[in-house]
Amino acid sequence: MATDPRYERAAAGNGGGLGNGHRSFEELAVAEDHEGWMSRSRVFLTPIAAPSIMGLFGFMIATLMLGAWQAGWYGGPGTPLIIWPFAMVAGGILQSAAAIASFRARDGVAVAVHTAWGSFWIGWGILELLVATHVMPAIPLGTANPSFAFWFIALTLVTSFGALGALAQNMGVFVTLGTLAAGSALTAAGFYAGSLATQHAGGWLFVVSAAAAWLTAGAMVLEHSFGRTIIPLGKWSARANIPGAKATDPIAYPAGMPGVRVGQ
Secondary structure: OOOOHHHHHHHHHOOOOHHHOOOOHHHHHHOOOHHHHHHHOOOOOOOOOOHHHHHHHHHHHHHHHHHHHHOOOOOOOOHHHHHHHHHHHHHHHHHHHHHHHHHHHOOHHHHHHHHHHHHHHHHHHHHHHHHHOOOOOOOOOOOOOHHHHHHHHHHHHHHHHHHHHHOOOEHHHHHHHHHHHHHHHHHHHHHHHOOHHHHHHHHHHHHHHHHHHHHHHHHHHHHHHHOOOOOOOOEOOOHHHOOOOOOOOOOOOOOOOOOOOOOO
């Protein structure tokens, strides 16, 4: 009876021959040991695009708008009332959707960060809606508000661990989350003490984080579209950082799956 080469190698490791561990498919089908379970294990792939493409772009849109305002680059006291709907949808809904998709992608860093920041943007949008409907007063920059500061304390704690986890992935995600954690910490300190300068510094770092997110998500888009590295992200694999080289070796038919088109 013909056998799988994997089982032939396993059998060779046990001395070879039916009497020394070389078992037939029928025997492996009912075996309860490790080799039997491995022979019956199957993996069904359901490929999806990187969820952080959606999550990072959504985060970039919201953080760029609010961070630039917090840094004092544009706008006035009424600016949050204009940007909150777009920020809540892009930063809240898109990041929450990316977080759910990240479970399937088995990306723990993306799950942690997108859930935390998606929750923030939805919560911030609701807060601004309450301000717009005159249910509660606005929280102006430069004022002390320890309760609002704790929003950013919690975000700093989650994002810091996300940045550490990102070190195992690539420098693009690490820089995005590292500057984001620092900006959250400064914003928390600014609202806790009522320091406008500290809040402005936090806004600057938010803009830097948004720029890093834009570059990282863009690099992911180009890699997905061209099937090779276009913008290096500082991965641990040296080959993955060479423009034009393949960062991954996907399992796929060269001509594509019958009846399935990748892309638009």
